[in-house]
Amino acid sequence: xxxxxxxxxxxxxxxxxxxxxxxxxxxxxxxxxxxxxxxxxxxxxxxxxxxxxxxxxxxxxxxxxxxxxxxxxxxxxxxxxxxxxxxxxxxxxxxxxxxxxxxxxxxxxxxxxxxxxxxxxxxxxxxxxxxxxxxxxxxxxxxxxxxxxxxxxxxxxxxxxxxxxxxxxxxxxxxxxxxxxxxxxxxxxxxxxxxxxxxxxxxxxxxxxxxxxxxxxxxxxxxxxxxxxxxxxxxxxxxxxxxxxxxxxxxxxxxxxxxxxxxxxxxxxxxxxxxxxxxxxxxxxxxxxxxxxxxxxxxxxxxxxxxxxxxxxxxxxxxxxxxxxxxxxxxxxxxxxxxxxxxxxxxxxxxxxx
Amino acid sequence: xxxxxxxxxxxxxxxxxxxxxxxxxxxxxxxxxxxxxxxxxxxxxxxxxxxxxxxxxxxxxxxxxxxxxxxxxxxxxxxxxxxxxxxxxxxxxxxxxxxxxxxxxxxxxxxxxxxxxxxxxxxxxxxxxxxxxxxxxxxxxxxxxxxxxxxxxxxxxxxxxxxxxxxxxxxxxxxxxxxxxxxxxxxxxxxxxxxxxxxxxxxxxxxxxxxxxxxxxxxxxxxxxxxxxxxxxxxxxxxxxxxxxxxxxxxxxxxxxxxxxxxxxxxxxxxxxxxxxxxxxxxxxxxxxxxxxxxxxxxxxxxxxxxxxxxxxxxxxxxxxxxxxxxxxxxxxxxxxxxxxxxxxxxxxxxxxxxxxxxxxxxxxxxxxxxxxxxxxxxxxxxxxxxxxxxxxxxxx
Numbered sequence: 001x002x003x004x005x006x007x008x009x010x011x012x013x014x015x016x017x018x019x020x021x022x023x024x025x026x027x028x029x030x031x032x033x034x035x036x037x038x039x040x041x042x043x044x045x046x047x048x049x050x051x052x053x054x055x056x057x058x059x060x061x062x063x064x065x066x067x068x069x070x071x072x073x074x075x076x077x078x079x080x081x082x083x084x085x086x087x088x089x090x091x092x093x094x095x096x097x098x099x100x101x102x103x104x105x106x107x108x109x110x111x112x113x114x115x116x117x118x119x120x121x122x123x124x125x126x127x128x129x130x131x132x133x134x135x136x137x138x139x140x141x142x143x144x145x146x147x148x149x150x151x152x153x154x155x156x157x158x159x160x161x162x163x164x165x166x167x168x169x170x171x172x173x174x175x176x177x178x179x180x181x182x183x184x185x186x187x188x189x190x191x192x193x194x195x196x197x198x199x200x201x202x203x204x205x206x207x208x209x210x211x212x213x214x215x216x217x218x219x220x221x222x223x224x225x226x227x228x229x230x231x232x233x234x235x236x237x238x239x240x241x242x243x244x245x246x247x248x249x250x251x252x253x254x255x256x257x258x259x260x261x262x263x264x265x266x267x268x269x270x271x272x273x274x275x276x277x278x279x280x281x282x283x284x285x286x287x288x289x290x291x292x293x294x295x296x297x298x299x300x301x302x303x304x305x306x307x308x309x310x311x312x313x314x315x316x317x318x319x320x321x322x323x324x325x326x327x328x329x330x331x332x333x334x335x336x337x338x339x340x341x342x343x344x345x346x347x348x349x350x351x352x353x354x
Numbered sequence: 355x356x357x358x359x360x361x362x363x364x365x366x367x368x369x370x371x372x373x374x375x376x377x378x379x380x381x382x383x384x385x386x387x388x389x390x391x392x393x394x395x396x397x398x399x400x401x402x403x404x405x406x407x408x409x410x411x412x413x414x415x416x417x418x419x420x421x422x423x424x425x426x427x428x429x430x431x432x433x434x435x436x437x438x439x440x441x442x443x444x445x446x447x448x449x450x451x452x453x454x455x456x457x458x459x460x461x462x463x464x465x466x467x468x469x470x471x472x473x474x475x476x477x478x479x480x481x482x483x484x485x486x487x488x489x490x491x492x493x494x495x496x497x498x499x500x501x502x503x504x505x506x507x508x509x510x511x512x513x514x515x516x517x518x519x520x521x522x523x524x525x526x527x528x529x530x531x532x533x534x535x536x537x538x539x540x541x542x543x544x545x546x547x548x549x550x551x552x553x554x555x556x557x558x559x560x561x562x563x564x565x566x567x568x569x570x571x572x573x574x575x576x577x578x579x580x581x582x583x584x585x586x587x588x589x590x591x592x593x594x595x596x597x598x599x600x601x602x603x604x605x606x607x608x609x610x611x612x613x614x615x616x617x618x619x620x621x622x623x624x625x626x627x628x629x630x631x632x633x634x635x636x637x638x639x640x641x642x643x644x645x646x647x648x649x650x651x652x653x654x655x656x657x658x659x660x661x662x663x664x665x666x667x668x669x670x671x672x673x674x675x676x677x678x679x680x681x682x683x684x685x686x687x688x689x690x691x692x693x694x695x696x697x698x699x700x701x702x703x704x705x706x707x708x709x710x711x712x713x714x715x716x717x718x719x720x721x722x723x724x725x726x727x728x729x730x731x732x733x734x735x736x737x738x739x740x741x742x743x744x745x746x747x748x749x750x751x
Contacts, residue, residue, distance in 0.1 A: 079606070084489055084491060085489065086490070086511065091547075094547065094550075094551065095466070095467060095470050095547060096470070096474060098467070098546060098547065098550050099467075099470050099471050099474055100474070102397060103396060103397045103398060103546060103550050104397070106550055106551075106553070106554045107554055108551070108554035108555050108612075111547075111550070111551035111554055111555070112551075112555070112611050112612050112739070113611070114551070115459065115511070115513050115739050115740060116459070116490065116511035116512075117511060117512045117513055117738075117739065117740035117742055118611070118740060120512075120740065121606070121611060121739070121740025121741050121742065122611070122740075124606040124608045124740075124741055125608050125609075125610075125611065125741065127608075128608050129606060129608055130605050130606050130607070130608050130619060130620065130623055131605065131606065132603075132604045132605065132606075133512070133604060133605070133606040133740070133741065133742055134510065134512060134519055134523070134604060134742075135510065135511055135512050135740075136508060136509065136510055136511075137461075137489070137490040137491055137509045137510065137511040138490070138491035138494065138507065138508045138509040139489055139491035139492065139495070139509075141491070141507070141508060142491070145508045145523075148532075149523060149526070152526040152527075152529075152530050153526070155530070156526075173473075176473075176477045177473070177482075177485055180478070180482055181482065181486075230506070232498075232504050232505075232506075232507050233499075233504060
């Protein structure tokens with residue numbers, strides 16, 4: 001059974017919400033914290049509601065709507081989201097008031113909107129969707145688990161169209177705390193030079209990307225979601241390489257069948273070493289594209305990577321801003337997306353042109 | 355999709371016991387777990403009764419064999435997950451392809467809220483180890499790493515239905531041959547964040563809660579963890595499984611971010627969907643473990659949906675939250691264990707403090723603990739914020 005990517009929507013630090021050729025005018029930044037380029041949310045959300053919604057809810061709702069619009073669907077059978085951090089802004093607001101006001105005189109709005117399923121719940125509410133609704137919150141696997149759940153349900157036959165997506169936001173609090181863990185660059189770096197950085201640390205990013213998945217294709221459909229797999233805490237690079245070989249074999253292909261490798265390189269010299277090892281072992285002459293210099297690092301960044309990979313298949317070209325190495329063949333039939341988050345969460349998505 | 359998924363065992367830690375036998379004894383003795391707060395420091399400690407797990411973090415850490423300074427949510431999770439595994443009859447965990455799917459609502463918030471006071475005073479203040487496991491997924495990984503589970507780890511957060519959705523996803527992982535065994539359920543410890551959040555919604559009862567009673571005025575929060583061990587059909591053949599997870603469904607009420615629709619649309623769709631998957635007729639269900647929080651809104655919506663689906667053959671039903679409190683992300687897991695055990699042991703659990711018939715409903719909950727019932731099918735309901743409604747059906751064979 002094929003599972004088609006019939007529509008996509010993406011809100012990110014790039015101009016991804018407005019359509020047009022992929023990364024035609026890439027935005028370059030020189031900072032360690034990237035923020036989304038916000039579209040006019042009034043297109044999808046009532047003005048009164050916009051004021052009460054946090055950024056992650058708005059970007060999630062917008063990306064969800066964009067993906068449904070491109071797929072030509074008004075009501076999916078299921079909504080599945082992945083978010084590692086959830087609704088950080090409302091969580092921070094409620095926590096701050098709770099601490100500062102010694103647990104007295106609190107109001108419910110921030111608490112209500114702080115739960116991790118707020119985005120999926122809001123999408124269901126806005127669409128009037130009574131179908132299956134789930135939210136995965138597992139760090140660098142949040143989005144991948146959402147995809148896997150969608151694939152399993154589509155194969156079961158209990159749904160024909162599923163909306164699946166991943167999103168995370170940065171807040172001032174979260175950035176301050178995560179910075180103290182030493183995961184970001186100490187000084188601003190030009191994003192187009194990030195992937196050649198000689199030292200450790202990456203840049204923080206955020207965004208939302210949604211996919212309208214279906215068991216039948218739509219007029220503009222470019223690719224099938226052929227497979228998704230995750231690998232938790234591999235002991236060494238050999239385990240990653242073995243996992244990829246097995247993953248490709250499960251989908252009846254070999255590294256030679258892959259036309260383009262899309263990787264989650266993030267400019268941290270230690271973390272990027274794994275991509276070097278994998279490319280050297282399995283894809284030494286393959287063209288490679290990357291995406292975290294465009295969207296920043298966050299646990300659901302692979303959703304941006306998948307959005308980009310799908311667009312590359314649709315356009316049959318790798319935009320200059322995404323090229324990391326080599327030249328993709330004329331016909332881009334299969335893309336392997338390989339991402340890892342902090343060396344512990346490795347994920348693999350196989351896309352096939354249709 | 356035809357493959358059957360079985361429940362090979364279960365583990366619970368809650369306000370009424372540190373393991374499954376202790377919880378069952380509390381039901382038998384009609385000893386609910388609500389009391390004044392002993393372990394959670396809060397200005398509301400004398401206002402709202404809660405069902406705390408009756409042990410401090412040092413004791414829980416000893417039981418879990420984990421460090422005392424990690425989140426209580428992870429300690430509770432570890433204790434219940436290990437009990438579940440040990441009850442299953444499976445041997446060394448490394449012999450199987452195992453997944454761990456756990457629900458929780460606020461991750462390591464119990465530590466984050468301690469961190470936050472110092473952090474607000476000074477952005478470099480607060481000890482970082484207190485927020486190292488803030489993420490929901492991090493709690494799951496602390497336990498997966500202790501248990502030696504690597505084939506699949508995932509975390510679900512759909513508010514009060516998180517634990518039930520973990521069972522559904524776990525069952526699908528087995529049916530799709532991704533793993534052979536899944537420890538599935540949920541965990542949550544009490545936090546000031548949650549307590550104050552529910553207080554702003556004005557749905558906390560200052561007395562022990564009275565689910566499905568006409569005079570009910572709100573819920574009591576609880577804490578704990580509960581997990582079942584799901585196994586494939588082929589593995590079940592080598593074990594003595596408690597029962598089978600025969601049906602499940604998840605629907606969205608799509609009515610309001612926190613309130614249930616008056617006619618219980620999502621509740622009805624979830625229960626109906628679960629029965630449809632199991633192939634069970636409503637009159638074949640012997641017992642319903644209600645979501646039954648004790649709020650005005652939940653109980654009437656749930657009751658109306660049950661009335662619509664089951665009338666005129668109402669099974670025995672009760673809310674075990676009248677003993678354990680509402681354990682949020684854990685509740686679906688804890689109540690799945692109680693429901694699976696109900697089939698295995700023929701138990702109908704009591705609904706504590708029920709006195710007044712709800713005027714909207716033609717049925718009332720069971721009020722006494724009883725055993726010896728021949729229960730062929732049991733339903734467990736979990737409904738939550740965000741409109742997330744889930745129902746599970748357990749069957750004897």
